[in-house]
Amino acid sequence: MKGYRKYFLNKLLWLFITLIFAFVLNFFLPRLMPGDPVAAIVGRLAQGMSDTTGMKAVYERYAELFGVDKPMIQQFFIYVRNVLKGDFGLSFSQFPRPVADILSSSIMWTIGLQFPAIIVGWVIGNVLGAVAAYSRKGWDKVIMPVSIFVSNIPAFGMAVILLAIFAVDLKWFPTSGGYGYDLIPNLSWQFVKSVFVHYQLPFWSIVLVAIGGQAIGMRSMSIYELNADYVKYARFMGIKDRTIIKYVFRNAMLPQITGLALSIGTMVGGALIAEIIFSYPGLGYTLLNGVMGQDYPLISASTLIITIMVLLANFIIEIVYGLIDPRIKAAQAE
Amino acid sequence: MKHTLRQVFHSGKFVAGFCILVALLLLIAIYPLFVKGDPLAIIGQGTFFPPGTYVNTYDSIYAPNTYTLNLKDAAANRIAQRLPEKDREEMKTWLVAYGIPEEQIDVNDIKALLDIWFENYDPNESLGMIYAKQRYYQRLNDSIRNLLSIEGVILAEKNPETGELQEVGIVNQTDYVNINEVANVRVLPLGTDNFGRDVLTELVRATAVSLEIGLVAGVIATLIGLTLGLLAGYIGGWVDDFIMFITNLFTVIPSFVLLILISFSIGQEKRGAVTIAIVIGLTSWVWTTRAVRSQVMSLRNRDHVNLSKLSGHSIFYIITHDIFPYIASYVVMALILQISSAILAEASLSILGLGPRTTDVPTLGLMMNWAMIYQAHIMGRWWAYLPVIIMIALITFSMNLMNTGLDQVFNPTLRE
Numbered sequence: 001m002k003g004y005r006k007y008f009l010n011k012l013l014w015l016f017i018t019l020i021f022a023f024v025l026n027f028f029l030p031r032l033m034p035g036d037p038v039a040a041i042v043g044r045l046a047q048g049m050s051d052t053t054g055m056k057a058v059y060e061r062y063a064e065l066f067g068v069d070k071p072m073i074q075q076f077f078i079y080v081r082n083v084l085k086g087d088f089g090l091s092f093s094q095f096p097r098p099v100a101d102i103l104s105s106s107i108m109w110t111i112g113l114q115f116p117a118i119i120v121g122w123v124i125g126n127v128l129g130a131v132a133a134y135s136r137k138g139w140d141k142v143i144m145p146v147s148i149f150v151s152n153i154p155a156f157g158m159a160v161i162l163l164a165i166f167a168v169d170l171k172w173f174p175t176s177g178g179y180g181y182d183l184i185p186n187l188s189w190q191f192v193k194s195v196f197v198h199y200q201l202p203f204w205s206i207v208l209v210a211i212g213g214q215a216i217g218m219r220s221m222s223i224y225e226l227n228a229d230y231v232k233y234a235r236f237m238g239i240k241d242r243t244i245i246k247y248v249f250r251n252a253m254l255p256q257i258t259g260l261a262l263s264i265g266t267m268v269g270g271a272l273i274a275e276i277i278f279s280y281p282g283l284g285y286t287l288l289n290g291v292m293g294q295d296y297p298l299i300s301a302s303t304l305i306i307t308i309m310v311l312l313a314n315f316i317i318e319i320v321y322g323l324i325d326p327r328i329k330a331a332q333a334e
Numbered sequence: 335m336k337h338t339l340r341q342v343f344h345s346g347k348f349v350a351g352f353c354i355l356v357a358l359l360l361l362i363a364i365y366p367l368f369v370k371g372d373p374l375a376i377i378g379q380g381t382f383f384p385p386g387t388y389v390n391t392y393d394s395i396y397a398p399n400t401y402t403l404n405l406k407d408a409a410a411n412r413i414a415q416r417l418p419e420k421d422r423e424e425m426k427t428w429l430v431a432y433g434i435p436e437e438q439i440d441v442n443d444i445k446a447l448l449d450i451w452f453e454n455y456d457p458n459e460s461l462g463m464i465y466a467k468q469r470y471y472q473r474l475n476d477s478i479r480n481l482l483s484i485e486g487v488i489l490a491e492k493n494p495e496t497g498e499l500q501e502v503g504i505v506n507q508t509d510y511v512n513i514n515e516v517a518n519v520r521v522l523p524l525g526t527d528n529f530g531r532d533v534l535t536e537l538v539r540a541t542a543v544s545l546e547i548g549l550v551a552g553v554i555a556t557l558i559g560l561t562l563g564l565l566a567g568y569i570g571g572w573v574d575d576f577i578m579f580i581t582n583l584f585t586v587i588p589s590f591v592l593l594i595l596i597s598f599s600i601g602q603e604k605r606g607a608v609t610i611a612i613v614i615g616l617t618s619w620v621w622t623t624r625a626v627r628s629q630v631m632s633l634r635n636r637d638h639v640n641l642s643k644l645s646g647h648s649i650f651y652i653i654t655h656d657i658f659p660y661i662a663s664y665v666v667m668a669l670i671l672q673i674s675s676a677i678l679a680e681a682s683l684s685i686l687g688l689g690p691r692t693t694d695v696p697t698l699g700l701m702m703n704w705a706m707i708y709q710a711h712i713m714g715r716w717w718a719y720l721p722v723i724i725m726i727a728l729i730t731f732s733m734n735l736m737n738t739g740l741d742q743v744f745n746p747t748l749r750e
Contacts, residue, residue, distance in 0.1 A: 018583055018587060021583055022587050022591075025592070029595035152731040154681060154682075154730070156681070156682065157723035157726060157727060160706075163712075164714070168711065168712060168714055175712050262585065265586070265587075265589065265590065266588070266590065268588060269588055269589075269590030269682065276685060277706065299598060300595070306591055307588060311587075314586050
């Protein structure tokens, strides 16, 4: 167990380093944007004002409020202190709403949509891939071309196609939003039903794309393992096919778990775009609003949250992986 | 080399992918020769004209020859188009609401239906309907007034001196013109987009630009990845540690987030297609670095490399002559994947509104973005977005097929 603790601490240290790095990038990159966003807000607020000293006073007041009058480094440390307290500053585009407030209303939608979808897609994809690899002849001829083609439709393309077919043509599901526009979020039966109905299309569009990619990966992994020497040896020994397959798929699964850890960032990126297509009230949509409104406090906070989500997911997968992969266990025992 | 190429072209998957890609490239090269003009020229006044052949009405009236064709179903077609089933049902609804017994109305007997309609319809009667519905019936009434007449339409011109209208000709219901004799006919196979631009012309140009973006980004990413991977793998030591530290950092931080942050910080004005390509290239080299490094590490201690070292060759010589040839196939595969993922990355960025600035060139992502902003998918204007999705899917599909084919050639365990 000592070896595992070392592995765990090593991963934890990495999580910490990457978090700091991501935080710094998240702060500085959007603030390098040319143009003065405060001037834009003041311009909007001070419409019709002719008194230049008054305008200047308003500008200075807002520059102070957003903290852009201080040097960048000083702003950074103030930001760090505030973020630790859960304060991400004020939004530019939805002024005077705090960024933390906007994010807290969207983050649950994203987590509730993306993680189940990615997990379900991953599981179904792996099962299909394994079946395709084992049954080479029949299923493989169907599953493979279909999954290759499906995985090549971009995530947003899948979202648009599903939307056009099931929401616009067949009218089975609503076209946009996370719940009926005439409802106020509460725990009534009507609201839950509306959320469920709105959930289906974004969910399945993410699942379908994930299935394709995972099935292809699992298939080639399984084929690789099925041809390995230990399988041939086991066959010569007369071990039952069923037992061999259990070993084979367990070994083929392991790289797939690392694959999930590595591809989760890309998947989340694709799913964010799917959210935008469905106007789902999650982080993707918030990000779009931030971009449209040139709102860098909102952008850097939402990308920071997305990064943290991906990093944490990665960390958890690696920790689980360390527990189940015999090779890592063996390396730790030395 | 020749042998390898022959082997590669024996792989069915590679050849299939290669053919799709070549077909796309030919389309990009040949189409502009036939359809000249600016791909971003706004030709349609209005949004989303459906696909089809557009014949100039003015020119068809003044076509050199008018032919008389007595076609049996012409009248029926005309009525069916001007008074579709849905409108007839609506007429029935109005008449029933007005008080005509339902069994007297037969929506399939158009002549009887029109007789009852003209006898009873009163545009001023609201029947408790909302205003929009009333207006709908008024418009319907106007459009079907002359439906059953067999008279032609009289063409009149204004006399420049007196200002009076003078009859100059008549267009009979049996008059036809040959489309080849009409001066102005424009085929819009994919209709127009939200700005009134020809979608097909725009799509061809956008595909070219997107492929360029993919190529530039892919080459940059592969070059960076190759250099770093070779250095880390071959030199090892602290160089390896340092490069791997940076690589691991960028592996876990989603490149999508970096792309958003960098494109945003560049600002709308300075974002051209090439800038976006460079940014994508700079954020996607990580995979190539990791893969090249692990390949080089396994090659580093091979006998022929040691022999080369003993012969006193420089590091540069060893890398280019003793290591690179062994990983070349891998690098080509990585490049293909980088190109296709860069095209996807551009499309995703553009949908977020962070793509190339919209004034100079179309890209596949921008076309998608415009279609989404103007709600083409909700209004059922499939020609504005479906060809774009299919084009992106075709490009990535062809490249992935080529890649799988190459993989099977260079990785014998995967062969069927």
